[in-house]
Amino acid sequence: MSHFERLEAFFQENRERHLQELQDFLRIPSISSLSSHRENMVHAAEWLARQLKTAGMKNVELVPTGGHPVVYGEWLGAPGKTTILIYGHYDVQPVDPLTLWETPPFEPTIRDGKLYARGSADDKGQVFMHLKAVEALMTCTGELPVNVKMFIEGEEETGSYNTAAFIEANQERLAADVLLISDTPLWEAGQPALYYGLKGLCGLQIDLRGPREDLHSGFYGGTVHNPLHALSQILSSLFEPDGRIAIEGFYDKVKPISAAEKTAFDRIPYNETAMQKQLGVPNLFGEHGHTVLERNWARPTLDINGMWGGFQEEGIKTVIPAEAHAKITCRLVDEQDPEEILMMLERHLHTYLPSGVTMSITRFNNQAKPYTCRIDHPAIQAAAKAYQLTYGVSPLFVRIGATIPVVEIFHRLFRLPVVLMGFGLPSENVHAPNEHFHLINFDTGLRTICRYYDEVAVMNDSPSS
Amino acid sequence: MSHFERLEAFFQENRERHLQELQDFLRIPSISSLSSHRENMVHAAEWLARQLKTAGMKNVELVPTGGHPVVYGEWLGAPGKTTILIYGHYDVQPVDPLTLWETPPFEPTIRDGKLYARGSADDKGQVFMHLKAVEALMTCTGELPVNVKMFIEGEEETGSYNTAAFIEANQERLAADVLLISDTPLWEAGQPALYYGLKGLCGLQIDLRGPREDLHSGFYGGTVHNPLHALSQILSSLFEPDGRIAIEGFYDKVKPISAAEKTAFDRIPYNETAMQKQLGVPNLFGEHGHTVLERNWARPTLDINGMWGGFQEEGIKTVIPAEAHAKITCRLVDEQDPEEILMMLERHLHTYLPSGVTMSITRFNNQAKPYTCRIDHPAIQAAAKAYQLTYGVSPLFVRIGATIPVVEIFHRLFRLPVVLMGFGLPSENVHAPNEHFHLINFDTGLRTICRYYDEVAVMNDSPSS
Numbered sequence: 001m002s003h004f005e006r007l008e009a010f011f012q013e014n015r016e017r018h019l020q021e022l023q024d025f026l027r028i029p030s031i032s033s034l035s036s037h038r039e040n041m042v043h044a045a046e047w048l049a050r051q052l053k054t055a056g057m058k059n060v061e062l063v064p065t066g067g068h069p070v071v072y073g074e075w076l077g078a079p080g081k082t083t084i085l086i087y088g089h090y091d092v093q094p095v096d097p098l099t100l101w102e103t104p105p106f107e108p109t110i111r112d113g114k115l116y117a118r119g120s121a122d123d124k125g126q127v128f129m130h131l132k133a134v135e136a137l138m139t140c141t142g143e144l145p146v147n148v149k150m151f152i153e154g155e156e157e158t159g160s161y162n163t164a165a166f167i168e169a170n171q172e173r174l175a176a177d178v179l180l181i182s183d184t185p186l187w188e189a190g191q192p193a194l195y196y197g198l199k200g201l202c203g204l205q206i207d208l209r210g211p212r213e214d215l216h217s218g219f220y221g222g223t224v225h226n227p228l229h230a231l232s233q234i235l236s237s238l239f240e241p242d243g244r245i246a247i248e249g250f251y252d253k254v255k256p257i258s259a260a261e262k263t264a265f266d267r268i269p270y271n272e273t274a275m276q277k278q279l280g281v282p283n284l285f286g287e288h289g290h291t292v293l294e295r296n297w298a299r300p301t302l303d304i305n306g307m308w309g310g311f312q313e314e315g316i317k318t319v320i321p322a323e324a325h326a327k328i329t330c331r332l333v334d335e336q337d338p339e340e341i342l343m344m345l346e347r348h349l350h351t352y353l354p355s356g357v358t359m360s361i362t363r364f365n366n367q368a369k370p371y372t373c374r375i376d377h378p379a380i381q382a383a384a385k386a387y388q389l390t391y392g393v394s395p396l397f398v399r400i401g402a403t404i405p406v407v408e409i410f411h412r413l414f415r416l417p418v419v420l421m422g423f424g425l426p427s428e429n430v431h432a433p434n435e436h437f438h439l440i441n442f443d444t445g446l447r448t449i450c451r452y453y454d455e456v457a458v459m460n461d462s463p464s465s
Numbered sequence: 466m467s468h469f470e471r472l473e474a475f476f477q478e479n480r481e482r483h484l485q486e487l488q489d490f491l492r493i494p495s496i497s498s499l500s501s502h503r504e505n506m507v508h509a510a511e512w513l514a515r516q517l518k519t520a521g522m523k524n525v526e527l528v529p530t531g532g533h534p535v536v537y538g539e540w541l542g543a544p545g546k547t548t549i550l551i552y553g554h555y556d557v558q559p560v561d562p563l564t565l566w567e568t569p570p571f572e573p574t575i576r577d578g579k580l581y582a583r584g585s586a587d588d589k590g591q592v593f594m595h596l597k598a599v600e601a602l603m604t605c606t607g608e609l610p611v612n613v614k615m616f617i618e619g620e621e622e623t624g625s626y627n628t629a630a631f632i633e634a635n636q637e638r639l640a641a642d643v644l645l646i647s648d649t650p651l652w653e654a655g656q657p658a659l660y661y662g663l664k665g666l667c668g669l670q671i672d673l674r675g676p677r678e679d680l681h682s683g684f685y686g687g688t689v690h691n692p693l694h695a696l697s698q699i700l701s702s703l704f705e706p707d708g709r710i711a712i713e714g715f716y717d718k719v720k721p722i723s724a725a726e727k728t729a730f731d732r733i734p735y736n737e738t739a740m741q742k743q744l745g746v747p748n749l750f751g752e753h754g755h756t757v758l759e760r761n762w763a764r765p766t767l768d769i770n771g772m773w774g775g776f777q778e779e780g781i782k783t784v785i786p787a788e789a790h791a792k793i794t795c796r797l798v799d800e801q802d803p804e805e806i807l808m809m810l811e812r813h814l815h816t817y818l819p820s821g822v823t824m825s826i827t828r829f830n831n832q833a834k835p836y837t838c839r840i841d842h843p844a845i846q847a848a849a850k851a852y853q854l855t856y857g858v859s860p861l862f863v864r865i866g867a868t869i870p871v872v873e874i875f876h877r878l879f880r881l882p883v884v885l886m887g888f889g890l891p892s893e894n895v896h897a898p899n900e901h902f903h904l905i906n907f908d909t910g911l912r913t914i915c916r917y918y919d920e921v922a923v924m925n926d927s928p929s930s
Contacts (some may be wrong), residue, residue: 073894143896161779199683203781216896217768217869220662222760225742225750228769232700239694273599277687280677283559285821295687303682304693305784310771316624316668316829318771318794326693327776343733352695356750364781418777431681457596 005383006140007450014136019115021051022128023108024240025090026117030124032068032091032158041068041154045089048152049073051131056138057150067387069153072173075134076147078110081457083147085176085416087406088127088183089156090095092119092432100433103140115441120437121424126182127152127280129423129442149176153406156183159366167409177380177409182449184422186441187268187428189395192387192448195404195420197297197399198407200370202338203305203329205362206349212308220354225356227324233248234411235304235326237352242288245302247348251461257298259289265293268396291426297399301331316337324357329364331401338367368405370420380415382455387421390448423454471605472915476908477602484580486516486587487593487919488573490555491582495624497533497556502713506533509555513617514538518594521603522615528635530627532618537638537885540599541612546922548612550641550881552787552871553648554591554621557898559586559784565898578904584880585902586889591647592617594888594907598914610922614641618871621648624831625870632874642877643844643921647914649887650895651906652733652861657852660885662762662864663872666836667803668770668794671699679775680785690821690908693774698771700791702817707753710767712813718800722755722763730758733861762864766796773825789822794829796866803832833870836883845922852886855913866907886917 001010011018021287030044031037045062048071052060057073068091069201076083094104095118103109105118130150137144151174153163169176178253187193210227211220240246257265276284285293295301309324311317330341353359374382375397387395406416423445429435466474475482495509496502510527513536517525523539533556541548560570560583563629568574573582584590595615601608616639632639652658657915675692677687705711724729737757742748749761760766774789776782797807811826816823838845852860871884887911894900 050810091867136661142468174888199686201783203783210746215768217745217770217794218796218865218868220744220761221664221768221866222755222764223749223757224744224746225748226768226830228772229700229704232697232769232772233704235694236696236701237699273706279685279689281689282823283690284688285819286687290687292688296685299687301682301686303686303691303783303785304775305682305782306775306786306800307697307789308773308777312770312771312773312790316771316792316794316831318668318768320768321771324772325777327781328811329682330682330779335886354750356746356748358747366781368581401686403682 002325003141007136007335007447010136010140011446012346018132019110022125023117023287023322024114024447025124025128026108027106028155030091030119031040032092032155033094033380039136041091042424045069045071045154045400048090052150055131057134061164065130065166068164070163070218070295071152072356073151074146074149077143078145078457080250081146082178083176083458084148084453085128085149085174085179086130087179087181088130088152089154090127090152091154091157092122092124093157093432097433102434105435110439112196115439115442116434118435120435121428122155122172122430122435123183126423126436126445127443127444129182129449133446135451136446137450143173145453146315147172149174149448161365163406164409167406167413171413173349175414177406178239179416180420180452181404181407181418182422183404183422184400185424185426185428187398189425189438190391191393192391192395194375194383194387194395194396195400196375196380196397197372198370199401199403200336200338200408201329201350201366201403202332203327203364204345205364206326206328207233207360207362208324208357208407209318209322210357214322217318220298220320222360225354226320227357230320230354230357231307231309231324231326233354234349234352235307236301238348243286244288244298248298250341250359253337256302257294257333261298262294264397265291268293268398298333300333303329305329324394331403332370334370336370338369342391351451368403369408369412371408372399377417378459379419382459383421383452383458384420386448386451389451390444413442421448423432472601472912475601475605476911480908486572487580487590488582488594490589490593491584492571494554495584496559496570497620497621498559506556508770510536510619513555517615520596520600522599525556525563526762528631530631532627535619535628535631536617537615539614540609540684542608543556543610543612546611547643548614548641549643549645549918549921550614550616551645553617554588554619554623555592555617556588556619557589558622560898562898564684567899570900575904577778579901580904580907581692581824581899581901583720583899586893588621588648588901589900590907591888591910592813594647594914598911600914601911602918610651610918614639614682621662626830628871629874632871632878636878640879641881642924644881644883645917646869646883646885647887647910648869648874649865649885650889650891650893652863653837653889654890656858656861656905657856658863659840659860661834661840661845661849661851661862662837664866664868665797665801665803665873666794666831666868667797667834668792668829668831669807669810670698670829671695671791671793672825673789674787676785676787679787682783682785684719685785689785690819691785691787692822695770695819695822696774698793698819698921699814699817700772703767703813707838708751708767709753712809714809715765715806718802719765720799722759726763726792727759729862730756730762732928749816758832763798763799763814765798766866768794770794770811796868797835800837801835803834831870833868834873836873837864838882842882843924844884844921847924848884848886850914850920851913854916855909888913
C-alpha cells in the first residue's frame with residue numbers, strides 16, 4: 001500500500017469526524033473586530049492549539065500580541081528538506097445583516113454538498129485542512145516530507161496590525177523557504193488557480209472645512225465656496241476623462257505589461273459582457289487602453305470609498321454645509337511605494353484645493369506594498385503540479401487586485417516565495433451572508449496539500465521574488 | 466390727548482401684561498414638523514384665535530387644512546380705506562440640540578432686555594405684536610385706520626404646502642391691497658430694513674447607481690465606474706472655474722443689475738472682510754464680477770446641500786459603493802422659472818452622466834418663483850415713513866437671498882405689494898439654540914405697526930409689482 005493509498009483510506013475513514021471537528025471550530029464566533037468577542041477569540045485560538053498538538057506539531061504556543069493571540073506550532077523533523085511556513089487566520093468577518101442568513105452564521109449546516117457558516121471558506125475551513133493534512137501524514141507515515149511551521153493569526157480581518165509586529169519580532173522563529181497560504185479561491189469550480197501577484201494599498205481621508213457652521217443657503221448663497229462643491233472639484237480632478245489617474249508621477253514606477261503576461265491574460269477564460277451583466281452596470285469602465293483583467297490585476301487603481309457632507313435625510317434642506325469628507329484608497333502595482341504615492345496624492349489634493357476652503361488629510365495606517373512572484377519558481381511550480389495531480393487540470397496563473405498585507409511583509413523580510421494555493425470558490429459569499437464552502441474542494445484540497453508537501457520537499461532553486 | 470399719546474400710554478401701562486401673554490404663547494411647543502406635537506399646534510392656534518377675538522377682530526376662525534389649522538380673523542370697519550392682509554406663522558423650528566440652550570426653549574426667560582425662547586423672533590413674537598397693535602388701537606380709538614385681515618398659518622417651517630392650497634381656495638376672503646409680513650430682521654440694531662426682493666427656489670435629488678451591490682475594490686478595482694467618482698464629475702460640471710453656473714440657459718432670464726440698484730447696494734454698510742472673518746473661511750467665493758451682496762441678493766445661485774455614498778465610519782473600508790446621492794437647490798431671480806430651471810438642470814445632468822452608471826432624479830416639491838417689488842410703491846414708502854417715525858432713521862431698502870413661498874403665491878394671485886417690515890435682528894439665533902428677541906424692538910415695533918396703519922390708510926397708487 002503506497003503512501004497515497006494509505007492517506008486516501010485515512011481521509012475516507014475519518015471524513016465524518018473531520019467535518020464534525022470543523023463544525024466545532026466554526027461554532028466559535030471569532031469575530032475579531034468586535035471587542036465583545038474577545039473571549040471567543042481566545043477560545044478559538046485554544047481550540048486551534050489543541051488541534052495542532054493532536055496533529056503532531058511541536059512547540060505549540062498561544063503567543064499574546066497587542067491584540068488577539070497568534071497560534072504557532074512547528075514540526076522540524078526533516079533536516080535538509082524544504083521548510084514551509086503555513087499562514088492562515090482564525091478570525092472571521094462580522095455577520096450582519098443577520099436576517100439574510102438562511103441558517104445562523106455560527107450554526108454550521110451542510111446543504112447540497114456545501115458547508116454553510118461564517119468562516120467556512122474564509123479562512124477557518126482552509127486553515128482546518130492544513131491541520132488535517134498534517135494529522136493524516138503523521139498518522140499514516142509517522143513524519144512529514146517537509147519541515148512545517150504553522151502560524152495562524154486572529155487579526156487578518158482587521159488589518160493584521162499586531163500580527164505585523166509579531167512577524168517583525170519573530171523572524172528567526174518564522175524563517176522558512178516557502179510561505180504557503182490557502183485564503184484565495186479557485187478560478188471556478190474544477191479549475192484551480194495560483195495567484196502570483198497581489199496589489200499594494202494605501203489611502204487617506206480628506207476633511208474639507210468651509211464656514212464655521214452650516215449656513216442657510218438663502219442668507220449665504222453666493223458668498224462662500226460650498227465644501228461639497230469644492231470636494232467634487234477635488235475628487236473629479238483625480239481622474240482624466242479616459243479613466244487614467246491624473247496624479248502627477250502616479251504611473252512613474254508602473255511597468256508596461258509584458259507581452260508574455262498580456263498573452264497569458266488573454267488566455268484566461270473571461271467574458272467582459274458576462275461580467276457587466278453580473279455586476280448590473282450599463283458599461284464597464286477603467287483606464288483606457290487596457291482590458292478589464294489588466295486593469296484589475298496589473299494596473300494601479302484609485303477609488304473613492306466614501307464621500308459625505310450636508311443633509312442626507314428625506315426631502316429638502318437648504319443648507320450650505322460647513323464640512324465635506326471623502327475616503328480614498330489606491331491599489332498599487334510593481335514598484336509603486338505606498339508612502340511615495342500618498343505624498344503624490346497629497347500634493348495633488350493641495351494643488352487642486354480651492355482657496356475658499358481648508359483641508360486636513362489623515363493617512364490610513366493600512367499600507368501594503370505590491371507583491372508579485374516569478375511563476376517559474378519551483379515552489380510555485382510544485383503547487384501547480386499538486387493541483388494537476390488532484391484536480392486533473394493545470395491551474396491558471398492569475399493575479400488579484402486585492403491585498404494580503406502579511407504577504408508583502410513576509411516577502412520583504414524573508415525574500416521567500418509566497419504560494420497562494422486556495423480552495424474556495426469566488427461564489428462562496430465570503431464577507432457576506434450565507435458564506436459557504438464546497439465540500440468537494442475540502443476533500444480534493446486535503447489531497448492537494450499532501451501532494452504539495454511531496455512536490456516541494458526538495459527545491460532546485462534559490463528563493464527569489 | 467392725541468391718538469398717539471393715548472397709544473403710548475396704553476403700551477406703557479400694559480407692557481407687563483403683554484410680555485406675560487407673549488410668554489404664554491411661547492410656552493406652547495408648536496413644532497410643526499413633529500407629528501407628536503400635533504395637539505400643541507391646535508393649542509397654539511386656539512390661543513391665537515382667542516387673542517384675535519379679544520383684540521376686537523371679527524369672523525375669527527380656525528380653518529382646518531390638510532395639515533395644521535390656519536387662524537383667520539378680520540376687521541373691515543373702514544370702508545374706502547386700504548385693506549391690509551397680515552400674514553405670519555405660529556409654528557416654530559425643532560429645538561435640537563437641546564443641550565446647547567442656556568434656558569429651555571419653551572420656558573421663556575428675559576435676560577439683558579432679551580426674551581429667550583423658541584419662536585420669540587421667528588415668528589410668534591412678531592405675530593403677537595400685530596395682535597397687540599390691533600388691540601391697542603381698538604381699545605384707545607374704538608376702530609382701526611385701515612381694514613385688517615389676519616392670516617396666521619402653522620406650516621411655514623415645513624414648506625407651507627397646505628397653506629398654499631388654502632390661499633388658492635380662499636382668494637376672495639384673503640383679497641387685500643397690501644400684504645404685510647413681519648418675519649424678517651432689521652439690518653442691524655437701530656437700523657430698520659425693508660426687503661423688496663426675495664429669491665425663488667427649486668431643487669432635486671440625484672441618485673446614481675453603479676454595480677448591483679457594493680464591491681470589494683480589490684476584486685473589482687478598475688472594472689466599473691465608481692458612482693462616487695461619477696457623482697463628483699457630474700457635480701463639478703455644474704460650475705465654471707470662475708464660480709458661474711455652467712448649466713446651459715441658466716442665466717437667460719436673469720437681468721443685469723441696474724446701475725441704480727448697483728449704486729444702492731454699494732451704499733449698504735457692509736464689510737466683506739468682516740463677513741469672511743465671521744464665517745471663518747479663508748476666502749469668500751462666488752460668481753466672478755459681482756460683489757457679495759449682488760451675488761446673494763440679485764444673482765441666482767446653486768448649492769449642493771447634501772452628498773453621500775459609501776463608507777462614512779472611522780477608518781478604512783475598501784469598497785466600491787453601489788450608490789451615490791446628492792441634493793441640489795437653486796435660488797432664482799428675475800424671470801427665472803423653477804420648472805424651466807429644473808428642466809435645464811436635468812438636461813445638464815443627463816449630458817454629463819458618465820455611461821457606466823445610471824441616474825434617477827427626484828424633484829423637490831418645494832418651488833417658489835422669485836419676487837421683487839417696486840420700492841417707490843406707496844405701500845412700501847408708507848412703511849419707510851413708519852420706520853423713520855419710530856426708529857428715527859430711514860430704513861435701508863434691501864433684498865434677501867432667501868425665499869418665503871407664500872409671498873410669491875400672494876403676489877401671483879393678487880398682484881399686490883408685499884411689505885416685509887420685520888423687527889428681529891440677524892443675530893437672534895433664529896432656527897438655532899438660544900433664539901431670542903430684543904425687547905427694544907418689541908416696544909418700538911408695536912409703535913411702528915400702529916404708525917404704518919396711519920401712513921398706508923390712503924394710497925395714491927394702484928397695486929403693482
